[in-house]
Amino acid sequence: MKFFYxxxxxxxxxxxxxxxxxxxxxxxxxxxxxxxxxxxxxxxxNLPTDKKMLQEIIAMAKxxxxxxxxxxxxxxxxxxxxxxxxxxxxxWGFYDLLQPERFPKTIFLETPDEELLTKTIRxxxxxKSKEEFLINAVSKSGGTPETVVNxxxxxxxxxxxxxxxxxxxxxxxxxDTPMFKLAKEKKLPLLEMVKNVGGRYSVFSSQGxxxxxxxxxxxxxxxxxxxxxxxxxxxxxxxxxxxxxxxxIIFQHYQSGKNISDTFIFLPQLxxxxxxxxxxxxxxxxxxxxxxxxxVRQGITPTISIGSTDLHSVGQLYLGGPRNRIxxxxxxxxxxxxxxxxxxxxxxxxxxxxxxxxxxxxxxVIEGVKIAYQKQQLPYMEVVLDTVSEYSIGEFMQxxxxxxxxxxxxxxxxxxDQPNVELYKKETRRILKST
Amino acid sequence: MKFFYxxxxxxxxxxxxxxxxxxxxxxxxxxxxxxxxxxxxxxxxNLPTDKKMLQEIIAMAKxxxxxxxxxxxxxxxxxxxxxxxxxxxxxWGFYDLLQPERFPKTIFLETPDEELLTKTIRxxxxxKSKEEFLINAVSKSGGTPETVVNxxxxxxxxxxxxxxxxxxxxxxxxxDTPMFKLAKEKKLPLLEMVKNVGGRYSVFSSQGxxxxxxxxxxxxxxxxxxxxxxxxxxxxxxxxxxxxxxxxIIFQHYQSGKNISDTFIFLPQLxxxxxxxxxxxxxxxxxxxxxxxxxVRQGITPTISIGSTDLHSVGQLYLGGPRNRIxxxxxxxxxxxxxxxxxxxxxxxxxxxxxxxxxxxxxxVIEGVKIAYQKQQLPYMEVVLDTVSEYSIGEFMQxxxxxxxxxxxxxxxxxxDQPNVELYKKETRRILKST
Numbered sequence: 124m125k126f127f128y129x130x131x132x133x134x135x136x137x138x139x140x141x142x143x144x145x146x147x148x149x150x151x152x153x154x155x156x157x158x159x160x161x162x163x164x165x166x167x168x169n170l171p172t173d174k175k176m177l178q179e180i181i182a183m184a185k186x187x188x189x190x191x192x193x194x195x196x197x198x199x200x201x202x203x204x205x206x207x208x209x210x211x212x213x214x215w216g217f218y219d220l221l222q223p224e225r226f227p228k229t230i231f232l233e234t235p236d237e238e239l240l241t242k243t244i245r246x247x248x249x250x251k252s253k254e255e256f257l258i259n260a261v262s263k264s265g266g267t268p269e270t271v272v273n274x275x276x277x278x279x280x281x282x283x284x285x286x287x288x289x290x291x292x293x294x295x296x297x298x299d300t301p302m303f304k305l306a307k308e309k310k311l312p313l314l315e316m317v318k319n320v321g322g323r324y325s326v327f328s329s330q331g332x333x334x335x336x337x338x339x340x341x342x343x344x345x346x347x348x349x350x351x352x353x354x355x356x357x358x359x360x361x362x363x364x365x366x367x368x369x370x371x372i373i374f375q376h377y378q379s380g381k382n383i384s385d386t387f388i389f390l391p392q393l394x395x396x397x398x399x400x401x402x403x404x405x406x407x408x409x410x411x412x413x414x415x416x417x418x419v420r421q422g423i424t425p426t427i428s429i430g431s432t433d434l435h436s437v438g439q440l441y442l443g444g445p446r447n448r449i450x451x452x453x454x455x456x457x458x459x460x461x462x463x464x465x466x467x468x469x470x471x472x473x474x475x476x477x478x479x480x481x482x483x484x485x486x487x488v489i490e491g492v493k494i495a496y497q498k499q500q501l502p503y504m505e506v507v508l509d510t511v512s513e514y515s516i517g518e519f520m521q522x523x524x525x526x527x528x529x530x531x532x533x534x535x536x537x538x539x540d541q542p543n544v545e546l547y548k549k550e551t552r553r554i555l556k557s558t
Numbered sequence: 559m560k561f562f563y564x565x566x567x568x569x570x571x572x573x574x575x576x577x578x579x580x581x582x583x584x585x586x587x588x589x590x591x592x593x594x595x596x597x598x599x600x601x602x603x604n605l606p607t608d609k610k611m612l613q614e615i616i617a618m619a620k621x622x623x624x625x626x627x628x629x630x631x632x633x634x635x636x637x638x639x640x641x642x643x644x645x646x647x648x649x650w651g652f653y654d655l656l657q658p659e660r661f662p663k664t665i666f667l668e669t670p671d672e673e674l675l676t677k678t679i680r681x682x683x684x685x686k687s688k689e690e691f692l693i694n695a696v697s698k699s700g701g702t703p704e705t706v707v708n709x710x711x712x713x714x715x716x717x718x719x720x721x722x723x724x725x726x727x728x729x730x731x732x733x734d735t736p737m738f739k740l741a742k743e744k745k746l747p748l749l750e751m752v753k754n755v756g757g758r759y760s761v762f763s764s765q766g767x768x769x770x771x772x773x774x775x776x777x778x779x780x781x782x783x784x785x786x787x788x789x790x791x792x793x794x795x796x797x798x799x800x801x802x803x804x805x806x807i808i809f810q811h812y813q814s815g816k817n818i819s820d821t822f823i824f825l826p827q828l829x830x831x832x833x834x835x836x837x838x839x840x841x842x843x844x845x846x847x848x849x850x851x852x853x854v855r856q857g858i859t860p861t862i863s864i865g866s867t868d869l870h871s872v873g874q875l876y877l878g879g880p881r882n883r884i885x886x887x888x889x890x891x892x893x894x895x896x897x898x899x900x901x902x903x904x905x906x907x908x909x910x911x912x913x914x915x916x917x918x919x920x921x922x923v924i925e926g927v928k929i930a931y932q933k934q935q936l937p938y939m940e941v942v943l944d945t946v947s948e949y950s951i952g953e954f955m956q957x958x959x960x961x962x963x964x965x966x967x968x969x970x971x972x973x974x975d976q977p978n979v980e981l982y983k984k985e986t987r988r989i990l991k992s993t
Contacts (some may be wrong), residue, residue: 201868222677238892269867424879435979542878543876558922
């Protein structure tokens with residue numbers, strides 16, 4: 124992964140000055156990394172090196188995901204499934220319609236939807252044996268309402284069809300939660316979620332990695348990419364540290380009124396990866412109170428755009444509208460595949476593309492967009508993936524998680540909590556009790 | 559469809575005053591409707607009553623979509639496919655993984671992606687006969703680069719496998735474009751795109767309706783919903799006119815600094831419908847110059863959130879972060895389906911949901927969110943669909959297209975052009991020629 128910031132429209136001096144203020148925190152993160160383990164809120168950076176956890180997950184996947192497995196059902200929501208879904212969609216999900224014979228396929232049950240539940244049940248109960256499905260219910264808090272609702276509806280139908288299905292259910296939850304305890308009593312297959320790692324920083328734990336392993340992704344490469352990136356993002360030589368640079372640039376533009384951060388990804392299969400980042404930024408720095416307890420109501424609205432598609436959607440707004448966003452272009456060749464436009468075109472309305480590869484075409488679009496942004500004085504950064512691989516996506520996610528810790532520090536907010544969501548949850552519980 | 563605005567945090571007086579300024583334009587739209595036809599830029603409102611066009615599309619669908627059809631390939635991008643995709647995803651696409659035996663399935667080819675193209679070609683060339691696929695290439699301008707690239711790559715592979723496939727290709731394009739003329743010379747099946755109806759207002763033309771008809775949606779109901787809504791949205795009794803009210807409320811909040819408009823949809827199958835609206839708003843009111851030619855760089859950033867999923871993603875930001883957005887909650891029961899949580903729960907960690915339907919659960923979440931927004935003084939409107947049906951989605955789209963014309967009028971910009979996208983296109987063409 125390469126990171127460029129020469130078009131951020133900020134001077135290197137100014138960026139360096141902001142980044143300098145991160146040096147004590149970088150030192151703290153280095154200590155967290157050195158001592159390993161999970162004592163600190165930043166312990167997420169130690170997950171990809173946790174050999175014991177990785178082995179446990181590999182063993183679980185090996186035991187449960189036999190060649191008979193057709194459907195892996197990931198019951199979770201928000202932080203508890205976006206990482207797994209980002210990986211699945213990047214390598215499988217975006218192409219599932221085109222590969223009807225490829226298995227196992229993953230079905231994500233997030234918000235309870237009656238049609239989705241009905242059709243999932245029809246599909247699963249039509250299977251020949253229970254070895255053809257495997258359920259993973261993931262809830263850090265051990266009681267996420269959506270996850271409980273979906274799980275109960277699905278289990279009820281599966282038990283009626285197959286009898287006892289406990290051996291086809293894996294529970295991933297925090298160790299001190301009611302769900303974990305119940306699962307333990309029932310002797311269900313269990314994976315622990317690390318207490319000090321918040322949901323949105325938990326992709327390199329059982330949350331993301333079990334789903335990756337079950338569907339045949341290279342877990343080791345995902346983790347290796349993250350480990351390599353951790354080193355870069357803890358570098359005190361700030362001008363070589365992509366996380367410190369990116370956080371400093373977003374922060375400076377935020378201070379001068381740019382309160383939207385657009386991640387413009389020119390790889391359509393990475394849209395869910397974008398949504399994962401949207402969640403990371405939305406929850407981490409959108410805060411009512413700062414670290415001193417002062418009411419600040421601050422935050423940056425994260426948006427995800429997909430190139431070249433969204434040039435035909437929000438391109439007009441971005442190029443012509445208000446200068447209230449800092450953009451990060453994410454691109455890279457998918458080197459495993461290629462497609463070429465024939466020399467003799469059926470519709471020769473665009474001679475310049477004849478005989479060229481789709482890579483060349485998309486590169487020209489990206490370069491065109493960059494020049495247009497420059498001419499309109501719109502700031503941007505660039506993240507270039509080596510290719511679409513487990514390793515490079517592992518790099519990207521680690522880069523973004525450390526960037527977010529730095530951004531929280533610069534904005535003087537707690538990047539690890541989400542107190543305001545309790546506001547609607549409390550009301551919902553009250554309404555549910557009274558209906 | 560019902561529309562509520564009692565929590566917009568604006569006085570009825572203030573809303574009425576803004577809406578009043580729309581009265582001359584409403585009169586103009588009434589004239590456009592009265593004379594029918596396509597003489598004006600607002601002629602989109604006459605599409606759903608165009609019986610001749612509808613019959614042409616139905617005839618084309620009937621002729622080409624035989625019971626053998628398995629894959630409908632929609633090659634288009636942005637305005638030329640988002641409407642069709644919104645409909646497909648709402649009724650079929652969101653559930654495709656769960657219904658492997660349901661056909662025809664639609665494959666959307668938007669941005670050229672080498673892996674997607676490679677896998678689409680593998681799938682199509684493995685089919686037994688060319689009657690099992692049907693391609694519709696849609697380009698209002700008759701030369702959208704992405705559409706040309708995808709079409710050429712696909713056709714090249716199909717011709718090698720099946721020989722002449724001209725009878726399995728339908729071209730939809732503006733009549734005075736190079737692609738239309740070439741298709742006519744080749745005697746290809748052709749559908750005209752109306753000159754005065756811009757892409758993003760064209761869903762009720764061949765663009766959206768052919769795809770709907772081919773996949774078995776009720777085109778008549780889609781159009782009937784739109785026709786009924788047109789009447790409501792041309793009502794000079796402004797407090798009964800949802801489009802005038804919604805545009806006035808968005809505009810007033812925009813003037814007081816709320817430059818983000820969030821459409822928060824509590825029906826996950828309508829995410830693409832949200833993206834359709836995002837495109838409509840992004841291109842229509844994100845403008846560098848106003849109608850007087852004055853440089854204004856104005857616009858509202860449209861965002862789409864999906865409930866309840868995104869409460870676990872951007873909910874913290876929305877509830878705790880800056881008050882810079884006006885929200886529209888969209889919800890409704892999907893009355894064709896239901897799912898119930900068992901009375902005896904396997905994991906009784908949330909007693910209040912036992913024995914209840916998922917409808918009841920989601921309603922409680924929505925009500926909880928509304929109360930939380932009220933307590934945090936966050937303004938919102940509500941759109942309640944009667945159910946997820948062709949009729950109600952037809953209503954919604956007509957409502958939003960007329961709302962956007964009104965919003966353009968209030969913001970004093972041209973809601974029908976997108977001049978700034980030319981900035982990157984020009985550079986891309988230059989780069990393509992030189993590589």
